[in-house]
Amino acid sequence: MPVHARAHVYQMSPYRPGKTPEQLMTELGLSELIKLSANENPLGASPRAMEAIVQHLNIIHRYPDGNCTVLRDALSEFHALPPDHFAFGNGSDELIHLFGIAYLEPSDELMMAHPSFVRYEASAQLNQATLKKIPLTPDLRHDLPAMANAITERTKLVYIANPNNPTGTIVFRSELEHFLERVPDHVLVILDEAYYEYVEHPDYPSGLDYVRSGRNVAVLRTFSKAYGLAGLRVGYAVARPEVLDPIERVREPFNVNTLAQVAAAAALDDTEHLERTRAFNRVGLEYLQSACERLGLRTIPSQANFLLIEVGCQCARLQQRLLQRGVLVRTGEAFGMPTYLRVNTGSPEQNERFIEALQDALRE
Ligand SMILES: Cc1ncc(COP(=O)(O)O)c(C=O)c1O
Known part of the structure; x- marks a missing residue:
């Protein structure tokens, strides 16, 4: 007989950690993976x-x-x-x-x-x-x-x-x-x-x-x-x-x-690192917003280091297609917005790679 925990604990969902970039790369045979899913700082730590x-x-x-x-x-x-x-x-x-x-x-x-x-x-x-x-x-x-x-x-x-x-x-x-x-x-x-x-x-x-x-x-x-x-x-x-x-x-x-x-x-x-981080983010947000606009995708004006993008389709499949192209983003399903993607700003190169991958994935 298993010992029972408090009853309401069984009504809670465990936090399901995503796979690590390393695990995903091995699984998908990728040589590189751009992680834009957890609102981390693309410049790294100070x-x-x-x-x-x-x-x-x-x-x-x-x-x-x-x-x-x-x-x-x-x-x-x-x-x-x-x-x-x-x-x-x-x-x-x-x-x-x-x-x-x-x-x-x-x-x-x-x-x-x-x-x-x-x-x-x-x-x-x-x-x-x-x-x-x-x-x-x-x-x-x-x-x-x-x-x-x-x-x-x-x-x-x-x-x-x-x-x-x-x-x-x-x-x-x-x-x-x-x-x-x-x-x-x-x-x-x-x-x-x-x-x-x-x-x-x-x-x-x-x-x-x-x-x-x-x-x-x-x-x-x-x-x-x-x-x-x-x-x-x-x-x-x-x-x-x-x-x-x-x-x-x-x-x-x-x-x-x-x-x-x-x-x-x-x-x-380290105020210098913080300033670089802010500047990086400002440039990144502007780039992502205007690139999405060019692709005809609505974005929500953001004051953070990430952008919510309405992709007009079920984003779980889109996320997979992006993953196959080496970019990891967050799908809106977890928060009840299944036609949205959330992506954080990366380095200028990473942002460009994301937009290229998104363009491709939307066409597929
Ligand atoms: C709004 C908000 N609060 C809190 C956290 C938790 O941050 P941490 O536990 O890393 O300090 C996050 C992380 O994504 C967040 O988005």
């Missing part, structure tokens, strides 16, 4: 981060600093907020998990937009909270008035991914402020700003302003995207200490490893 890793290899036999002191102090200075306003996670994914287990009772509701980042959903399911998904507007932006209308006495956490994944759209400052005015005191609004560094729009709000003004707001940021450290897993939450106190109670003592801590602190200092 050279300073890599140097910091090498310099700290001689201490990896020790447990990490469970307080992330060096990174905490660096971020405190960087954002001009006290050190006790930060909590750290093994990627911001872990912080989403921790906010769920620290805050959600089965009688609570977690609200999110649809489609938006899928991990919020898992956090509601794990904690048996009710999941409330509010559809995006027809132009694929958060419908904040509808979200405010849907708040009840049971609503505990509201996630707003800004920019949103998978659409790359943002909520504007005035919209967010109207929304926050309507949010009652028993609700914590979590602004997930994983793509913060890429945004160029002048009306984009920084969630940190609302933490500073004492709102019930927590902000999530990550070193996985613009800072190019996805493989090391380090993200952080910014909020008032009383909001973070429950997170500190439930987290693992050593949830961020030593190399991740030193690399993230070094990456934060």
